[in-house]
Amino acid sequence: ENPRTWLPLKSGNGFHIFTILTLKTGKVGTKGKKQIFEENKETLKFYLRIILGANAIYGAVNLFLFYSSVTFWTWGLLAFALVVYSFSYRWMQGMAHPV
Secondary structure, three states, X not given: OOOEXXXXXXXXXXXXXXXXXXXXXXXXXXXOHHHHHHHHHHHHHHHHHHHHHHHHHHHHHHHHXXXXXXXXXXXXXXXXXXXXXXXXXXXXXXXXXXX
């Protein structure tokens, strides 16, 4: 919780007006915007590799091991997952940019 200090301010008509001054406490930021942006870029690269790798493995397993039992819905759900992943990735990209 932040400590509060009451500061009296004297107005022209002799009445005192009090204001609350809230002091900031806590940890001071140690990372710069550039470092945060670079870390965000590296994290996004990692997520992109995971997304593409997982879908590539799933597609390869279905194509080579279960080809005879794969239906339209298998590939349709894979395509749906790719769409969901792409929207999620784009959303994370939008959050990764510095303000």
